[in-house]
């Protein structure tokens with residue numbers, strides 16, 4: 001999960017069509033490759049998919065395990081601050097910055113729902 005220091009919003013990304021979890025919203029990130037730590041994976045995925053770099057503010061803010069029809073996903077969410085710039089879309093359909101209280105306006109990937117609820121209850125206004 002990515003937050004902007006400037007206006008305390010969360011970066012939400014919409015997955016593309018024609019793939020697993022098509023058109024649902026997610027936090028940017030991705031799968032751990034062999035021999036990677038989670039921190040290395042996060043930096044690689046954010047660079048690859050959005051061309052951004054971040055500072056980690058909270059390591060493992062939340063953890064959820066969810067069984068999809070294609071297998072299990074173990075989702076660890078980090079709170080990060082965007083260092084500078086704006087994301088450049090390379091694979092997502094679109095992105096938006098929302099306050100925690102606005103997160104339920106989007107249709108999230110099922111594995112994200114507990115984390116979205118946690119964010120909404122812990123940060124009622126901004127972060």
Ligand SMILES: Nc1nc2c([nH]c(=O)n2[C@H]2C[C@H](O)[C@@H](COP(=O)(O)OP(=O)(O)OP(=O)(O)O)O2)c(=O)[nH]1
Nearest residue numbers: 020021026027028029030031073075109110111112
């Ligand atoms: N990055 C990210 N992935 C999520 C979230 N919620 C959720 O269920 N997922 C799922 C989608 C994918 O199955 C998996 C993340 O893998 P990925 O982003 O590296 O891979 P992908 O499905 O986009 O593409 P592929 O490499 O499997 O073709 O976790 C989330 O909030 N962020």
